[in-house]
Amino acid sequence: MSPRLVIAAVSALGLLAGCATAGKGGSDGRVDPARLNETVRILAGDDFEGRGPTTPGEEKAVTWIAGQFQALGLEPAGDDGTWFQTVPINRFTQDGPAVITAKAGGETLTFQRGTEVIVGSHRPVPRITLTDTPVVFVGYGVTAPERGWDDFKGVDVRGKIVLMLVNDPDFEVAADSPVAGKFDGRGMTYYGRWVYKFEEAARRGAAGVLVIHETAGAGYPWNTLQNSSTAALLDIVRADVEAERVQAQGWVQQPIAARLMQAAGLDYATLKSAAQSADFRPVELTGVTMSLNFGQTYQRLTTRNVAARLTGTTRPDETVMFGAHWDAFGHATANAAGDDIYNGAVDNASGVAGLLELARLFAEAPRTERSTLFMSWAAEEAGLLGAYHYAAQPLVPLETTVANINMDSLLPGPAEPQIVVIGYGKTDLQDRLERDAVAVGRTLIADPAPQVGAFYRSDHFPLAKMGVPALFAAAGFTGASERSRVYVRDRYHQPTDDWDTTWTMEGAAEDVQLLYGVGRWLAEGRNWPKWTPGNEFEAVREISVARRR
Template sequence: MRRSRLTRLWLSTAALALMTAGPGLAQTAPPSAEGARLNEYVRVLASDEFEGRGVATPGEDRTVDYLVAQFQALGLEPGGPDGQWVQVAQLSRTHQDGPATITVRSGGVTRALERGPQVLVSSDRPVSRITLTDAPVVFAGYGVDAPERGWDDFKGVDLSGKILLVLVNDPDFGAPEGHPVAGRFDGNAMTFYGRWTYKFQEAARQGAAGVLVIHDTAGAGYGWSVLEGSSTAPDFDIVRADPEAERVPAQGWIQGPVAEQLFRDAGLDFAALKDQARTPGFRPVALDGVTMSIDFGQTHANIESRNVLARIPGAGHPDETVMYGAHWDAYGRATPVGDDDIYNGAVDNATGVAGLLELARLFKAGAPPDRSVLFVSWTAEEAGLLGAEYYAANPVWPLETTVVNINMDSFLPGTEVSPQIVVIGAGKSETDGWLERRAGEQGRVLIPDPAPQAGGFYRSDHFPLAKMGVPALFGAAGFTGHNAASQDYVTNRYHKPSDEWTPDWVMDAAAVDIDLLYAVGRDLADSRAWPRWSPGAEFEAVRQASDDQRPE
């Protein structure tokens, strides 16, 4: 029965697609996005039938099948390797098996920490059990080694076998005006060094046994409930040649007040040490007499997941690519809230995938673009941008001649078109100018990210390709940080089962946003321009290294 219902859902939206996909339609004006189509795509993708679109679950199979059917109905070509619709991404999956025992010993007294409310631990190592016994605890500041910024929190201290406590965000986050560290990184705009993903990786490079990021809502950009709610979902990583060198045995988060108690147990002043950690002379500080033990079982398997790729070949320069991307995954089934354990991911990111499909329709309805246009729906974004990470390491279409990566990660439902468009990573590249010109035609203006401390630029699928030099454009209309709808979504539905489609949804405002992204992508697809990173941007050098591969 389930398969037959899904088939009816596919056919309903496929029929809609076919109605306007014909290349022979006369175009008296640019094609326009339709809110009803976007809404129907979201309704299907966010339905319980898809079980939260979890990676390597039946929900993935249904999602991939659905997306391929839509792209086929729209008349696109497969964009994956060897003429396939998918790129298989080789991933490693770990999942907690049974309870976790986490204890702290100090002054001869052992006390338990509760996994979930107090501390969260997991492992990306491909093993069935993680056991750390009486590991010394060390405060490593912000856990940053950034030689180009003159910063090293480690100072060559031997941290092998230690569990590191590190602060979230960058050393200059929240620094008062005039403080010596202010502006040393990017102020309140989080850099990659502030991200938990970086801190986990750096702890492994330092040879640590474990790392716990000390949570605070302002620095992280989200509350503890966001972390706790998704903590029972499986963890994923790309398959690594040497996981023991690249991943610590145990990694995770610790509640701020719980961490402060560990410092008091060692006779240390946490507030004073936080101040010291904002100085380039900081050295790791051992929490003398405090040890931590961690023990939990997990299942492990190497699994295959799939990026879905569709393509419209360029009529004049088919070897040059304008890319649109949106991740298809949510959290699948995870920690129940009430009696609901399906994390449907309606806004995040069924809306982005709906936009991807609607953009494909618009490009197919218009004249053939001069450059090729690639539409990619990524896997495993919620697990650490892994589908995009895999593509960046194994590109199907050369990154050197990928003009831009236009990312779509969440549109809000509604009818009110925001006069402001948030640019995540504003000023990093010339792509802003292309967006600004077209936004002006809609009577709209660009604004920088109102919550730069959350590090949004480093938390979505454009980032792995940006690290390889591909210019990124990520506009998030509607998420201004000031309107009630945005605040309500972030507070009450983000990464929760309540991120659901409801019958009162309309996507009219999102359709205007899609029209804007279509115009920008069409401009770039029909131009000979190659947008550059701004001088001093962290991705400028790698892009410049391939300048000779991009024709004028």
């Protein structure tokens, strides 16, 4: 982006840039709740159109964020000396209605897209047609040899539609069950995430996959899926898309899945119970087939991560990363009031506001020994696409990235006495956070809704898979307080996630202040955070330990 565009963006949209002291000193080192609030107001405004990737809203958002970084005196850290890292993606848009039918028990059943079945595709083709396709129930769809689990048992599901339960096999089992604890109990593992389930179905050669929705296991009601189901689907460009993506993927309401099983002489509750045993074998729904027919348009496009940096004084090759995704859902299904803009005020204009405040504090303070990197990620809501691209094409080496501090969904209002740590106990980073929190009269707690699998649903995760230790605290979608429960129920991933004139951000400011303390401690020191022994990400990090000496 040219300096002229940045300056134009700042003057036209910024309003905050004039307040930036851009590294010239004079900072009191405190996060400013008014600045946080103003950033959220701007980014969540209707003129940003919900910040949908590849839309005019993206152009406005990334230009504005880059302008803020520039005004603060940071250095561009993207491709070829720019503020941006280009992320190649495919964009898929529904083209006409979907015909979804099943032959079961001698009759043909027709289902409505959105209300009963949600289905789409990441294959770059104009039409998906599956005709009279056999249906197989594969339990939780998990292949985890390290946990002694294989739901497929060698059964060939190529060319079939597979039904899978949401979450993990031990999510709802009794405490005395032999399965209890195999998949972290109530805490969802990556195997419980729909992303994994789609990937595993593709690896097995399935033609389609439908995850059976239950609110408890998914962590959100059906309308959360339905409301965003008409938004464009995005996917990173794949070298071998046919091997990595099924033809059709999506969700099915539990009563619909139970009805199909009943038509095959099977009982849903009985099959679900059987799937909670390591002895489970796939069950074909005899006499049941499904047909799917829907069109789509697809385009090869690009979206962009925004990247800014402050170079360290004595160890510039060691990097402390901070991140927050800029995207929401753009225009999607309108609510009863006719509002179709998914403004994403809490999720995640608030996180970007926190990121910019951290950048300001680091810029205004003396430079740290290690470098600091500030990433505003693209296409998180589409499946962490910007972060996945970065993990494959990092701007700085992952081996010498000290840690990744992630901000996603900071709630407005006063501070809560407790701070939720997503992934509590996974790294020793929380020890430092806890020390600082206790000093100001606050305490840390584990995610009160571990079944949601929030650790695997935000932008730190693709880098964690590559070994980078992560700290993800103070997320507002955890249900840890009445405010967060109301937010999840009434606003999360809905057009009502909008900025309000009554908002204040004192609590978010306290949370970001604590994250600044952890980040500055890392950036000024020599500590290399570690994954807890036995953690799923420990081994990959240890491979590169020699790079960090």
